[in-house]
Amino acid sequence: MIVGFLGYSVAAVFYLLFSLLLLTTKQSGFQRQALSLSVFFTLLWALAAALQIWFAMPLVFLYAVETLRNGLWFLLLYATLVPHFEFSQLVHGPWRKKGILLGLLLTAILQLGVGFSGFNLNTLWLVSQLAQAIIGLWLIEQLYRRIELNARDAIKPMCLGLGAVFAFDFSLYANALITSGISFDFWSLRGFVALVAAPLVLLSARRVKRWSTKIYVSRDVIYHSTLLLVAGAYLLVMSLVGYYIRYAGGDWGSMAQSGFFALSVLVLVSLFLSERLRKRLKVQITKHFFANKYEYREEWMKFAAVLESQQGSPYSIALKAINQPFDCQYACLAVTENGRMVVKNTYNIRDDDPQALLCLELFGQQAIEHQWIVDIEELKQDSSVLPFKVHTNSLHNINKFSYVIPMSTDAGFKGLILLSAPTAIHSVNWEDRDLMRAISRQLAVFLNLHRSNLALAESQQFDTFNRMSAYLVHDLKNVLAQLQLLSKNAVKHKHNPEFIDDAFETVDSAVNRLSKVVGHLSKKQRVDTVVAPFSLKPALQQVIKSRSISLPLPLLEYHLDDGFELVCDQERFINVLTHLIQNAQDASEDNGSVTLRASQVEQQCLIEIEDHGEGMSIEFIDTRLFKPFDTTKGNAGMGVGAYDAKRFVEELGGHIHVQSKLGEGSLFELYLPIHKI
Template sequence: MTQIVTFSYLVAAVGFLLLGAMWLTSWRSHYHRGILSAACLLTAGWAATVGYQSHADIPLSMAADVLEILRNATWSFFLVVLLGRHRSPYSRLPLGLSNKVAAAASCYALFLAATLYGWWGGHLFEEFGILSSMTIRVGVAVFGMLLVEQVYRNKPEQERWAIKFACLGIGGMFAYDFYMYSDALLFRQINSDIWAARGAVNAVTVPLIAISMARSASWNTELALSRRVMFHSAALFGSALYLLAMGMAGYFLRFFGGSWGTLMQAAFLFAALLLLVGILFSGTFRSWLKVFISKHFYTYNYDYREEWLRFTRTLSEPGPGLGPRAIQAIANLVESPGGALWLRSDPGQYEPAAHWHMPAQEYCEDAGSPFCRYLEQSQWVIDLREAARAPEKYPGLVLPDWLEQQARAWLVVPMMMHGSLLGFVVLQQSRSPVNLNWEVIDLLKIAGVQGASYLAQQEAADALIVARQFESFNRMSTFVVHDLKNLVSQLSLMVVNAEKHRNNPEFQRDMLETVELSVEKMKLMLQKLGRSANAEKAGPLAIGDVVKQAISDKRGFEPHPVLRIRSPNLMVLADRERLERVLGHLVQNAIEATPRDGKVTIEVTRRGGHALVSIQDTGVGMDEEFIRERLFKPFESTKAAGMGIGAFESREYIQELGGRLEISSTPQIGTTFDVILPLHRVQVAQAEPRAVRLEDSLDSE
């Protein structure tokens, strides 16, 4: 068995050594050369170490474990590099690593640290045993297979042929490790036969990887680690190293602590864990780590795509509170914990409009003050500490007293809109030192302009809402005037006929009833003016009764309208007053357009799931152009005293109820208005009513 193990691992060592040397000395320049060569040479060194120790019949040393850890880490890093800049169809990130890659890199950093921790734990603590070590190694193997799957699936079809053999080879190594360590985890020891075949299995993968290396010209990828990946990976890896160090310290406390050792170890480890949680949840530490990574690992301080997406997302969140969100979006760019916003008001001064993680402010600044003029003319971001230390860098700047009294005030960011100062933001001192170079200052300027545009848009939207409220009020007033005009017309007609029919008792009764109806309508009108438009509530109505009431108001006109209810008890959902006014207007228009010897007929019937009110007259009629161009246009009327809104209001309300208004007219012959309204849903669900006998229909004048 010893000879078999030696031969198996030495074959793998020779194969990977030749593969790594061939790739390292290749004349072809390639971005992946160093990573792939390192992975091959580390695998060769690991296999040679295991083969030599097996041949010498000595237990595996720490060197073999460390080389195995480095081998897995390098192959995994090579897979992360292959993921590269390609946009995955499952990812929403167009550049850099996808979300899945970011999770892979961050989690693998934790796995690598956990492997180191488990390896040291297996040597330092007997209670770890084979279970902890094998569990971690199984996890690393599983994650390696997941990376292989991600690499192959996220590549386009034209690139898969170049990397498929490498995926097979590397995935095969991780799959065999998963099989071997899972078996060891199940039986509490490594199977010697599986262990012996491991070297040969790794050697079989050499030709597969070599084929992909020959096709490496089509590896159209390059690594682009985002700041988010670096931040989380550094935090996870640092946490694992911290836990490893604390675990070693706890071991020595237990070893040298005597009878108190166990207590000291438990208390120390618990305190160390609490300290780690406190550090990881500390905003100051997170800010320091972000600034450190941006300063030492990247050319620019910001990943502008991510920063701008976050900035825009913060401003675009639905709901109120745009002011605090604007402060937050600007403050996050420089790791500031809070700030306050001043906006220009109508009286010509800047008033506190919002605050975020900062006490509410009471100080106002006049728009014509030197401070505001300086901000508007220079459009500079003011560093208050620098202005106090070196005022010559801000010539002409006069800080207001209330601003100098702000203990933690740090930056003043102007919010410009079309060259004028809409407002400004005062930010508190950042959690970690931030170098205010040209890049940071320019980003703050742009953020101020963008925030000002959102705030100006909100102000415009609020102004539009107020204007629409006034428009609604004016429109209601117009309708009130229109109703008053109709009442005046009725009363005027009554006054004209009073001289002729003053001694007629029937006329006197009609006159009294007309006056009573007019007074009642005026009272209803006053009630409407005293409540909001939302007070109108729709309810089930018998359309026949509404039409009867609308016609009864016109009994003093000639020709007298005739009502025929073909389908009684039809129910619709509407506001009674408004629907009666709409139908009354259409009836009155028909009467006014018809000579005294003509006819105006109103029929109520059912058409499927709708109620139909047909208003027919034998009047002057209308042509198609008038109906199309002028009939429903507000404030246009052919009448001398007309308002031109009756037909418009009628059509709008009928459509609001889910119905429609149909017109058919022929000049000098007559016009028909068909009001079609949906029946109340309770009535629609019932069966069709039985036909009403002709003698049951109502004719009224």
């Protein structure tokens, strides 16, 4: 009695909340009205069943309420099957359709009347209720078989829920006819069956468009409710087994029962703490009970929260944002800089991972140009799926990554994201690809905004530099005025000893002021450049000669023809190398070594500057080395030398690569195009 009363009472409370949710919706329509009435009469049925158990009322009154409930569920099932169903179709339709509902209504009236009169027609009512269960199962089968394929996912939860209710009723009443009496054990569990069916019907109420019922059901609620239901069922089964052990175990039964129950709880906790089990459960719930794979509102909120975080560089934040919904084991983000793909951030792999570099080489520019998400596993089976051609001979070497996702904006930002096979979803379909595409577009805007902010900050720094230069020019003018005045007075007073003393003081002051100005402007800005071919070896020898005034003495290793030529501004080229060698000397001990090398790599000239000095950290190289006006020399430098070298090389169409380790030294590699103006 307690179990039965509790089951029906909880079901009544749940269907009451369901009815209140339906009342809050403003949409109209016959299906929506039929749903509201069905849920309301199920509430009355559950309440009547609880009262019947508590007050031992005759079952015939409950049969009447149950018949009305079943009739309304039949009406909803039929209305869901027929497109644009209206009540007038039922009134003016064939008699076989009206006969079922009229028969049910008449049966309910007779059951109420017989209940008040006291006649015993129990067998007749059992046959009537059994027939209703059969009709319900038949309607569910017809609905699921005849409805459009694209709508099956929407009505599947309702079919499962109502199917469980009518199948249980069929077993109950069939057993009652065979045994000439209703099993109270069966009867007590009906409330729990109706309770399980309620959230399934609620899911369909949210997904079937023709019902016009907008009810939000959180996936987390379904997920945690499922975990709770499974845990409860597991503990119930374990309790029954433990009771049997105690019953059959004699003197040792109580101890064995306690040990078994403790072990079962330990197994349950270990299973539910398993991340793999939780992921698989989420996948199954999403796959079978929701029309969409993702709760886009929640996904977008999580995405925005990741972008708002300040943990890591913008590239690491972007990679975390796109990997969050898919939970891939490996990931890589690269952007296009000066015509080549440069890896900016990785997850669980190295920056120079061979498979990542191979993916960038095979798919980089073409995937961005065609805005095509490349499925590598699919491509291995059929190379014709791509709108562009790739060399498929190397695909067997790629097993870490499964998807190549392009990023681009109209402002010119271009990049790629590499992902391994997702572990958070069962399989990748069009919805996953759409989510990948939507996130990648937002990340392209996010990263392009980051680069724009850097360019703006750089421009502001140069503006500050220009303002500072104005003050320095002012100082130079003052020095010039002093020297001009001295030169003018020298004509008349050059033989005056006092004038000579004053002249030396003026010159000393001018020297001091000019020394400060020259110190600040040692790396001056050139406006006019002369681009022309020049011999490389004499230029490098000039650099070595100019820097031989400091220790350690630089060495030249030349591996090209003596007549090898480059095409660029020779003066600026010499200044860039001079500054880089000076930096290497500053970072080395007097007895150290600094080497300047020249060689050819394919169609590029490679200039290397290597030292064995202090070295630099990876963080310093990524964040400070090429940042303008960031210097480690205090007032002795302005922090534009390395930045100017990078700008010069990239303007020629080349690039700089830096390798360094703290305490071991640094290697600057300048890749310059050959004969390119």
